[in-house]
Amino acid sequence: MTAPLDLTLTPEAAVAALERVLLDGLDPENCPQRSNIPVPAGELLLMPAATERYAGVKIAGVAPANPARGLPRITGSYLLLDGATLQPLALLDGAALTALRTPAVTAVALRRLAAPGTGHLVLFGAGPQAYGHLDVLRAVLPLVELTVVARSAGPAERLVAYAASLGLKARTGGPEAVAAADAVVCCTTARTPLFDGALVPDHAVVAAVGSHEPEAREVDAVLVGRAARYVEARTVALREAGDLIQAGAAADSLANLSELVTGEAVVPHNRPRFFKSVGMAWQDLAVAAAQYELGRGRADSLTVT
Incomplete structure (x- = not known):
């Protein structure tokens, strides 16, 4: 498997990507449910989402003991797919994606609530x-x-x-x-x-x-x-x-x-x-797709096997 696509999206661009998806009509009430699977080290999360243009899935791990080992508590990978063919387009670092999209979601809300x-x-x-x-x-x-x-x-x-x-x-x-x-x-x-x-x-x-x-x-x-x-x-x-x-x-x-x-x-x-x-999985997909489009020249050269 190739190295993940670098996450270079700015916070402002991540916020804009989330807002654009919602303004385009996405209904978060009807999005696929996350699967939570208990494992000895903690928890595995499986988070799929799809639009006509893109599909994707994040496999994330939550390992509470990791920080004591000097390792991140959140781990994982994100696989971005073409929406029409479901062919792989890019692989992203799931932890980095989570670290960006979570505060971006908060920012979408707080810029309207503050x-x-x-x-x-x-x-x-x-x-x-x-x-x-x-x-x-x-x-x-x-x-x-x-x-x-x-x-x-x-x-x-x-x-x-x-x-x-x-x-x-x-x-x-x-x-x-x-x-x-x-x-x-x-x-x-x-x-x-x-x-x-x-x-x-x-x-x-x-x-x-x-x-x-x-x-x-x-x-x-x-x-x-x-x-x-x-x-x-x-x-x-x-x-x-x-x-x-x-x-x-x-x-x-x-x-x-x-x-x-x-x-x-x-x-x-x-x-x-x-x-x-x-x-929610739609948030990961929105940010991953925005990152892919930002770096499309590099993304088009990736093959994920």
Whole structure:
């Protein structure tokens, strides 16, 4: 098998690719379901998606013990196919694809949910997704200030230093920092709520991206109860989003990402807005196809066997 196609797509281009798919009429409620397979090392995910032009499948591994070994927690590969013939077009690094598309999905939502002048981001986590979210959100929000909340001081300080190198006023802090936030983003492996949802200001937006399991959540029922709620798809959220399931959220209280992008969803600014994502296969396909088209000269020379 050939080496993967390099992922050179910019955050702005990834956001645009996702928005374009939704504006072209994709209904996330009808997309194929992800297969989750428990294995001794953790979990294997099989994520297929297709349009008339392209099809693709990501095989991802979630290995919780990997970080202690100095290895990525998320592994995998993405195979992009021609939509009409299902012939292989390109192979992409699945972990790199996930690291780009996840914050790009958050950015699609937050550029519509964040209040004007959103400057202070409180970021829970200091791993790859924290860096990815910082990079992508800077492209769509007028961020000037960052507070990093993380379990380990070393990774938190390194993320602060990185943010400072980008020109942000950055520091570490505790969960109470959400009381002064304009935006809160949770990208952790937490199984229980990270902060008191009563502290979040009415003008703020909160996004949680860290889990896709009914038993895990990063935000509490207090926040979910206060907030206007947005998801990638209602069908998926009520099957996988522990933040919403454990809070007893009903389908009719959720707006999906397509409705948000097309302007059908109501966005109030007198209470927090909460966006919960679990990751869907159409997102991987949209970003993979955009990368393929960006590097078509190289992609056309690839053969995958």
